[in-house]
Amino acid sequence: MADQAPAAQRRWRASCPNCGAPVEFASAASSTAVCGFCRSTLVRDGDVLERIGQSAEIFEDYSPLQLGATGRFAGSGFAVVGRVQRGSELGNWNEWHLLFDAGDTPRVAWLSEDNGQFVLSLEAPLTEAPPADPQVGLPLTLGGQRWQVAAVVEAAVRAAEGELPRVPRTGRVVELRNERDEVGSLEYREDGPPVWSIGRGVQLADLALQGLRSTAEGESVAEAKFKGRSIACPSCGSPLEPKLSQTRSMVCAQCHAVVDLPEGDAKALGFTAQSPENPPLIPLGRTGTLAIDGEKAQAWQVVGYQERCDIPEDAEDEQSFWREYLLFNRLAGFAFLVDTQEGWSLVRTLTGAPSTQRGSATWQSRAYAERWTYQAKNTYVLGEFYWPVRLDDRVRVTDYASRDGQYLLSREQQGPEVTWSAGRTLPAADVQKAFGLSAPAATFSRDASAFKNSGGKLLVYIVVGLFLMVILGTLLRACSSDDCQQYKNSFGENSNEYRQCRTRSSGSGVYIPSGGSYGGYSSGGGSHK
Template identity: 30%
Template sequence: MLSVSCPSCGAPVAFRSHASVMAVCEYCRATVHKDAGAVRQLGKLSEVLEDYSPIQIGTAGKVGARSFTVIGRIQLRYAAGMWNEWYLMYEDGGSGWLGDFSGQFTVTAQRPLPDKFPPFEMARVGAQFDLGFGLAVVSDRREAQCVGGQGELPFDVGDGWSARVVDLRRGPSFATLDYSDGDKPLLYTGVAVTLESMGCQLLRDDEAIKASAGRYRGKVGALQCPSCGTAIAYLPGMADKLVCQACATRIDASTPQAEVLAAGERNDKVPLTLPLGAQAKIGNQDYHLIGAMKRTDDEGETWTEYLLYATRGTFFWLVEAGDQWWRSEVMDEWPEPGTPAVPHVSLHNIRYERTLDYEARVTWAAGAFNWKVAAGDRARVREFERGMASLAAENTQDELSWSRSTPVAADQVRAWFKLPAPPAAKGAGLSASLGELQWRFLLWILGLNAVPLIVNFGETMIWLLAALFALFIPPNIVKKD
């Protein structure tokens, strides 16, 4: 490990990886460049916005048999949201990246670029390219800016540094084409992972996350809508794309001062079965309902989608359509072939048939989201079903995602949120009372007709009792010879 003095404040700055060429001083935010035999200051890099990610500098884990330690981070912001790229140093001297977006993680490392690769402008969402591991589907294409950094990094980066990236997926495999340095990209390939599968240690605990989330110098504390002044409850640092529930103003709270994205008009109060801010106990996790939106399709069918989040869980959606509920989660592993423009797809050797193809439009939204959302947003949705499970491909011009939905009983939803049972349907109590009266009347008639038999007990009564016994005897007692 190389330790140098910060050229700006004199504090010690450590370089643990020989591949690192830049480090960020944790005291004064100066970016220190490592030259042969010397160090020099390049400028200062903004602080990262602390989010709800449990990862931090020093987190350790394994990918396969390779142990790693997190030694750096850059935070990137694009039109619809933010994500982290954590720089990894492996025990064997190698390096890689851990992508971190809304509770989804990918591990990648640089690979040789094949002779054939798409230009950035040609890599459209949904297109397929072979980069050496079979046909992969473009899942998104974005231009992002660096808004903060920590620790060591393998290249020089500063505020406003721009990245042009294209992400591709094939099953659990993941690839990124990075065009930041020109028309010829760098290729990074890897797989989708979870913190559990990597056996991560030295993660931030819940209290540390809650204490720091949403903070950096100048960060607003209690947020009020810049348009109408309504207090907005949200998860700072994780869900910073907000829609005021009172006036529909869209707000970006991922900057030191909240920025108004677009002013809305005051909404009539929209009734929701589950109110914003509601809490649910699901398994051993405490979930918060942080956002809700209503959508409609081409034929006028409407439904409501609720966004839930837990500090140790991930985002997922509860979808309410009429009296039916569905739990929907974004998929890390995509079906084969992974493109929605086919009549069927396969996942884990199970075939799903396409059943629906429609355009979904957001008609109303309120609360906090992990990406930018507004009334009028449109997406093409194709659904594939097998039994009670449903896979859905949802794509816009800039992104393609797959989700898996399974039905949830209404009673289960009420139990999660501790909601009271619904009132009985009008007339149901009267019908039950009438039914009970009918049974009582029938029994009274039978009893009345049995009086003569009881009084004149004889052969007739014996045959009646035998007939009743024959009617009620279980069928499986009677055996054939």
């Protein structure tokens, strides 16, 4: 049954050499454990436990998983027996060690968090030497397969618990992805050869999980509140209480500063001031029911909001602005609801990577054509984010669309990571209905370019527009003014001197009265880039 732990080949129990508490090994593949009482890191050598260090305290996070939870994958049952919390400049994540049903050969399996999604992977032998210096964004052949290098990071060990196949170490981790929606991971270790694993994205709802963390009574899965930590805002001193302890950046509700959050209960790392902007159309904390392509409708909660813009390469290029809402579901992870001047779309990050050719991409047998490549930056943010959000950080973006324009792909590269996301367009009426919004349709479908960025672009546009109106008015008055006014004032409107001056000014023998229109000219209707 899925709600029962898999039968171990042989359970082994011993006392912690530091505190005497019982430590049990359920998997023959496990060689190390963390004592649940004194946090000692223990290594198993035959029937002897040796203490080699101390593990930090596990910091609470939003994950619904916990030690002892059970589930099924590919027809086999498994139990969650250990966890490693890792972190890098890209954020923090959990790697859960899984014990599958007893078989001929113990399998080392992991259920890991991946850019708001989940990946289940199995360790595998690697018969070839991996490259010494993989480069982000470039192709790579390993294990007989073609991959794209998605990230190269120094992954620190924040904490660990339960039983693990080896002592977790800080070191370089290379993440690979391919068009088959697979994720490859290379963990370089100083105490041995690199550890190689291959996996693919999974939905927690499809794993028949039992024994998950329970939500508070009366709360839905998406609205469950999680124990957070309180940190003083370094800008104004107001308390910051992130709901997701994995949160790396959040915005102070009092002064709107963007604050970099530390691990644990330490002081905030720093902040970036930003001026209050127009409120988002969908309030933070609002829950709506949406169906991501190919999945059933689920409840999604708005936990973050950001306004972004492209960075024109030429002064004459038109600048575009758009808005992104970060959505959260306890079992499904994260998704993005994107509002642009072209309409709404619902997208998620991919665990795999599309195949690309010059000017095109292919993902899951669907062809996409490249639309634009540009640099983008954040201009305003609210709420919480599972990655470090900073204003004015540059990201290289390439957007693709299917022939009918309904399906979208996007590639973003920043520093040591390449991230792909995919989704499809969404009618504004569906968004209104999902989140129970009462805003007028005209407001709800407003042009995203009307939003200013942190540099006050909207104010600049207004000033420039007023200036142009003044210049235009002056020109119109000049065009409609009478160049023969002095003759009119001296000799009168019916004098020969005034009439002759008007004839000379017109360039013909025809008298042209002032005012009126010419050639169907109007102030609108021209082209607009």
